[in-house]
Structures are given as C-alpha cells and as structure tokens.
C-alpha cells in the first residue's frame with residue numbers, strides 16, 4: 001500500500017513538472033512571435049534562452065551578445081532588428097540615425113535606462129544611473145552643477161596627489177624587477193581618487209592591508225550564485241524583482257558606504273571643515289531647505305556617492321588600462337604621445353594643469369581610439385516610456401520595450417573603421433571625425449541621459465596616462481596572454497586575461 005501511494009506521488013509530481021514545462025514552453029513560443037507579427041526583422045530565438053548565448057556563470061551579462069546581434073543584423077542589411085533574452089523582447093539599433101533619434105531627438109519617449117532600481121524598498125540603491133522617470137529629471141538637474149569645469153579644476157590637485165601614490169608604487173615595483181599588474185594598479189589609483197573626491201577619505205589603496213575601499217570595489221563586481229540569481233531576475237523582469245523586494249546593491253556595500261558618509265558628515269559639521277569635493281557639494285545641497293529644488297536627502301547623498309564610486313573608478317581605470325595596453329603594443333604611437341605631452345608640459349613650466357591637459361590633442365585621439373576598440377560600457381540601453389513610431393516605418397515600439405545599442409559593435413564595424421582591429425589614433429583627427437556620423441563613436445553615451453561624469457572621467461584618465469608615460473617606457477610583459485579578449489561575464493568591459501606591463505624608468 002505504502003509503495004502504491006509513493007508511486008502515485010511520483011506520478012503526480014512528474015505530471016506537474018511536465019505540465020509546468022509545457023506551459024512555460026507555450027508561453028515562450030507565444031512571446032517569440034512578437035517581432036515577426038510586427039514585421040520587424042529579427043534573429044531566430046531558441047527556447048529557453050532566446051538569443052542569449054552566454055548564461056549562468058558567476059553572473060549574467062548580455063553585453064558581448066549585443067555585439068553579435070549588431071553584427072548579424074548589419075550583415076543582413078537591417079537598420080534595426082528584434083531579439084529576445086529568454087522571453088523578453090529587445091530592439092537592437094544598428095543605424096546611427098535611429099540611435100540619434102532614440103538617444104536625443106525623441107528622448108521624451110526613451111527617458112529611462114534599462115537598469116533595475118527599487119526606490120520603495122531600496123532608496124540607497126536608487127541613484128542617477130538607474131532611477132526611473134519622473135524622478136530622474138530633477139535628480140539630474142540637482143547633480144549637474146557638481147560636474148562643471150570649475151568644479152573639476154577645484155578637485156584637480158587631489159587627483160595629482162593620488163597619482164603621486166601610484167607613481168611611487170610603480171617605481172618600487174619596477175625597482176624590485178617586477179612587472180606591473182596594470183588593471184590592479186589603475187583601479188587602486190582611481191579608487192584613491194574617487195575615495196578622496198566623493199567621500200573625502202584617504203583610501204591608501206596601494207597599501208592593500210588597509211584599503212577597505214579597494215576591497216569594496218573588488219567585491220562589487222564579483223558575486224556568488226545568489227547574487228548572480230538576483231541580477232538575473234532583475235535584468236529579465238524588473239517587475240518580479242520589485243515584487244520580491246530585491247535590491248540593486250548588496251546590503252554590506254550599502255551599510256559600509258552609509259557609515260562612511262554619516263561619519264564624514266558628522267566630522268565636517270562638528271569641526272566646521274570644508275573640502276573641495278563632491279561630498280561637500282552634496283552636503284551643501286542637503287543643507288538647503290527641504291522645499292527647495294536643490295535639496296537632496298541623506299539617502300540620495302549615500303546612493304549617489306556610491307554611484308560616483310562605482311561609475312568613477314572602474315570606467316576610468318578601464319579606459320587607462322586599455323589605452324596603456326595599446327600604447328605598450330605600439331611603441332611608435334607611445335613615443336609620439338609622450339613627445340606631445342612633454343612639448344605641452346614644457347609650455348606650462350613642466351606643470352600638469354587642467355589647461356595643459358586640454359592642449360594634448362593627440363593624447364585625446366589615442367584615448368578615443370582605445371575607447372573605440374574597448375568601450376568601458378559595452379552596451380547602452382533605454383526603455384521605451386511612451387509608444388513610438390520608428391522613423392520612415394509603420395513600426396510602433398511599445399511602451400516597456402527595451403532598446404539596445406552596441407558601442408562595441410559600432411566601434412569595430414569595418415564600414416566605419418576599415419581594418420577595425422588596428423590601433424590607429426589618426427582615425428580621430430578633426431578631419432576624419434567630421435567625415436563620420438557623430439553617433440558612431442559614443443563611449444560616454446549621448447543625449448540628455450549621457451554620462452554626467454564625462455569631464456571627470458577624462459580628466460582622471462588623462463592625468464593617469466600622462467603621469468605613467470612621463471615616468472616609464474612601456475612594453476607588454478611576456479606574462480600576459482595575448483591577445484586580450486573581452487569577458488562576457490561583466491556589465492563593464494573586462495578582459496579575460498590579466499594585463500602585465502613591463503616598465504623601464506625614464
């Protein structure tokens with residue numbers, strides 16, 4: 001009798017499993033008809049991943065898939081096309097005119113970024129990058145004055161001090177006969193910078209035993225299966241994530257930064273201390289009356305200083321890392337860049353100033369060329385917030401549709417950049433730039449929701465590169481496995497291989 005019962009239970013369970021599988025299969029097949037019904041060209045999906053190729057490692061990312069989608073649609077002559085990640089529909093833009101429409105001209109239909117936030121349950125995890133409309137506009141207006149060129153100049157000296165720590169560390173490493181772990185060194189430099197200007201804290205990232213900030217920075221981009229699952233649910237169904245009360249940020253990270261902001265705030269108030277940094281600008285806004293448009297809440301300060309930390313340290317260190325990689329592989333371009341730097345510095349009494357950096361136009365071409373091949377943010381995404389008709393078509397993009405752009409695909413497209421793998425800063429002379437559509441090279445995004453930290457990111461990257469090139473001659477260490485390849489596991493660009501540089505003191 002006992003055996004009979006358990007057999008029945010097994011049959012019941014099997015029935016439920018098969019029925020659930022069938023229900024999911026039918027639902028997915030229904031979803032996969034979406035683009036076809038609309039008459040939009042699409043890439044054939046397969047159950048259950050849709051068009052996603054890379055899943056379930058430590059975390060999930062569709063960043064490199066977006067380039068493959070771009071390449072496939074482009075090779076078939078399409079200006080845009082539909083794909084699916086699991087059941088979720090996404091529109092991929094290929095033609096730069098459509099990219100311009102969505103990012104700038106018709107921005108009112110695409111205000112939100114395709115990034116998860118949960119303002120109700122997670123106010124400290126809701127910042128300028130992931131906040132949805134209508135909150136985004138007023139927050140952007142409040143934070144914009146923090147990034148003017150005047151404010152950049154105010155912070156300039158703090159950045160130079162941090163670059164001294166980096167150069168000291170590099171000199172010691174070279175003296176010891178060791179190669180430089182480029183990514184780690186540059187991430188430590190930018191952690192020190194952002195710790196100093198966003199939190200008013202000396203991070204000591206080059207003294208690894210002490211640097212809580214560097215440890216936090218590393219842990220933000222690594223995770224276990226649980227955080228992988230959290231990101232997975234958030235990227236495929238923000239609605240379910242909000243119902244499950246998931247947060248955008250890990251709890252220990254939020255607690256750590258909340259404490260840093262709280263203690264710094266108390267210290268400055270008590271001791272009447274003011275410093276030229278982002279935190280001070282935010283604290284001043286916090287002091288404004290609550291009804292004032294300028295007022296920011298304590299939670300907003302925490303959320304946005306965390307954001308500055310994430311957005312500020314990894315993007316700039318990635319920019320520098322790949323720029324140095326290309327310069328180390330191309331000694332003539334490295335020499336030309338160094339020669340320009342020395343010529344400009346000679347005009348400025350050997351001093352690195354904000355103005356001197358603006359005059360280094362070849363350096364900017366080098367950085368642009370590195371960002372073309374290695375854009376720190378590999379994909380850009382928007383959510384359609386109001387139904388929209390794609391220009392010259394009768395295709396209606398419905399509210400809620402995710403729209404994707406692949407800077408990596410555009411940057412390595414041979415139509416725009418012949419022999420795309422070749423590192424050639426001449427592609428970014430003013431004459432060459434004028435020949436191209438301005439929305440082909442968009443490493444900082446475009447339109448009202450572009451990168452607010454562009455000036456700061458470039459200033460930080462230029463300082464780092466100038467300091468390194470004026471102190472060392474670089475080549476690639478034999479320890480580095482070449483060529484570098486892009487990891488498909490990260491939202492921000494990372495190489496699968498570590499980059500080791502061999503440096504010779506100048």
Ligand code: HEM
Nearest residue numbers: 129308311312315316377443444445446449450451453457
């Ligand atoms: C070289 C360094 C950097 C690169 C390449 C970069 C790139 C980008 C890109 C591609 C976007 C998305 C733009 C779009 O969707 O159109 C973005 C947004 C953003 N970035 Fe950066 N970024 C850099 C540095 C920084 C720094 C230093 C900060 C702050 C201190 C920062 C803060 C932000 C913020 C807050 C947003 C969201 C803006 C909004 O939604 O209104 N970024 N960045």
